[in-house]
Amino acid sequence: MSENRKIAEELIEAIGGKENIDSVAHCATRLRIMVNDKEKIDQKRVEEIDKVKGAFYNSGQYQVIFGTGTVNRIHEEVINLGASESSKGEQKEQQKKQGNAFQRAIRTFGDVFVPIIPVLVATGLFMGLRGLLTQEEILAVFGLAPEDISENFLLFTQVLTDTAFAFLPALVAWSAFRVFGGSPIIGIVLGLMLVSPALPNAWDVAENPDLALEFLGFIPVIGYQGSVLPAFIAGFVGAKLERWIRKRVPEALDLILTPFLTLLIMITLALFIIGPVFHAVEAAVMAATTALLNMPFGISGLIIGGLHQIIVITGVHHIFNFLEIQLLNELAENPFNAIISCAIAAQGAAALAVGLKTKSKKLKALALPSSFSAFLGITEPAIFGVNLRYMKPFIMGLVGGAAGGFFASLVGLAGSGMAVTVIPGTLLYLGPEIFFYLLANLIAAGVAFTLTYLFGFTDKMKEEMDS
Structure with missing residues (x-):
């Protein structure tokens, strides 16, 4: 029997058997399971299954995080074992009937704006590159000055940066x-x-x-x-x-x-x-x-950086897409991006601290890749797989996010786009502000890592949770 088939069998059993599975689909990293009775799910048993990086119930779905590539193979084995397959579109139709009116409204709001985000990401990157290429210091490296840039080149960059918003x-x-x-x-x-x-x-x-x-x-x-x-x-x-x-x-x-x-x-x-x-x-x-965002003394960064990831776990964070689009349209910059980047980096650092401190090989194998995923801007594996499970690392991550957000707000940091953060987010700060962006993220990560390593996690906590 292959390893993935064994994992699929264990997962089906832990969820309550095939009779408790209505349908199964998957996205890039998660197996999405519509269950008939969520009370039959053995959460602890699911989390102990090999290759599982986290699992949670949200918006009518039981979502098990396996990661890119692995999820495709596990999905195939689950279907081969007799579970009913459905498309993500069919599951969305089922999801629409789940949750309260506010959750359904926010989910629908996200369905409208999420497909638009890639072109706005590209536009933000174009803005960052235009800012870099028209900087006096950068031009000087090539022996040029701002007046040497042709109007036709500026027109070309304007087409790249203005079309999506127009x-x-x-x-x-x-x-x-x-x-x-x-x-x-x-x-x-x-x-x-x-x-x-x-x-x-x-x-x-x-x-x-x-x-x-x-x-x-x-x-x-x-x-x-x-x-x-x-x-x-x-x-x-x-x-x-x-x-x-x-x-x-x-x-x-x-x-x-x-x-x-x-x-x-x-x-x-x-x-x-x-x-x-x-x-x-x-x-x-x-x-x-x-x-x-204009509150004095960095208060806005303190609030947003400290609370953003709490809003993420509720699943209603898509509302921020609307706000970020408006900020870019009105101000041609996005201070919100800098603050939430700190919140995301902090959760990654908290998971990293757990991974480096624990002696459990399984937890290391879960926490370290999850922290790297967060540094690329995706926090779900770190939050649901590690930090929320032991709670204190999540709280220390919130503190780190608040600290980094406070600094970002204090220095007036703002990106040229949206939807990319932490390491990929550096592309939105290609200019003098890059130093402050890196420093803000380092502050967030440093505070979260130090607090988690010193006070937020011990293997004794893990043993108590597992017992």
């Missing part, structure tokens, strides 16, 4: 239509209408409010370049409207009438009601976020 409503509306059951192509066109060149440009209006058009003497009509919430709401309402219309028009006229009526009604609503109302809401959220 057409952001199209991306958001496309994704919202996709998630809420509409036709994504209608979503794209609706989003493009919101940034039509025929409308006053949002950034120009921000500098000169007199450029806004005014309908009926009181409704301001502008383009929504870089805006998120109006496009999200328009996408949600538009998808529902399209489905409603499609059910009521004759099939022979569906191709003509459904997109025509959907776009006509939705652009009217978007420009005259949804846009003005939710643009104001968006501005209020942004003002509150900016006020928090």
Whole structure:
């Protein structure tokens, strides 16, 4: 019998047998199991299985962390043993019925924004590279000065860095239509209408409010370049409207009438009601976020750095995607990224301390790779596999995150993009701020590692937990 098959058998038994498994799917690192009764899961037994790096129940799924590559093979063995296979899409449909209304809403919010993040990551990296290549010190190495850079080169970099935000409503509306059951192509066109060149440009209006058009003497009509919430709401309402219309028009006229009526009604609503109302809401959220980030004496970093990973384990951290996108759009920089990078580095350092201090070979094999994963920006193996299991390392990680976040906030550290942190995140700080970025992460990691090593973990704690 192969090792992976033995692991699959042990896992099925620990979960409560095949009869307790509704369906099984997997992502890049985790086996995702829909169970019929979570009370039948033997958590301790699952965690003791070889190659398991952590396991937790969240949003209707029992998720077992195996890591890249391994999870594919374990999934195959579990299916071969008779468990029912499902796609991630089918499991998402089942998940929608799980959790309270707030959890479902945040999960849906994440479903809309997560597919957009890769292009925003790329845009942030382009911004960082442009900043690096136009620095006077860097140019001097090649015997150049800022005035030697051609306008055509600057135009090329502008295409790379500005396009995603200029057409952001199209991306958001496309994704919202996709998630809420509409036709994504209608979503794209609706989003493009919101940034039509025929409308006053949002950034120009921000500098000169007199450029806004005014309908009926009181409704301001502008383009929504870089805006998120109006496009999200328009996408949600538009998808529902399209489905409603499609059910009521004759099939022979569906191709003509459904997109025509959907776009006509939705652009009217978007420009005259949804846009003005939710643009104001968006501005209020942004003002509150900016006020928090601008709190004096590093207080904002202390709060966000200390609490961010608690929010991550609740699964509602996708709401931050919206805030980071708005920060980049409004400020052309992202101070939130620097702070949460410290929170992530601290959890990795806490897991590293456990791995170096323990004499247990199995715990070392779990903690050390998990800490490296956190330093690459993925904390789930470290949090669920190590730190939360013994609790104190997790708390020490929170303290380290607060310390690093405090420093990052104190020096005004901000990245050029989002969604990459710690080691990969250095690409967002390619300039004079790179020293402060590295120092902030070292402070976070150093505090978390030292506190965990000295006070946060002993093998006696492990023995008590395992007994």
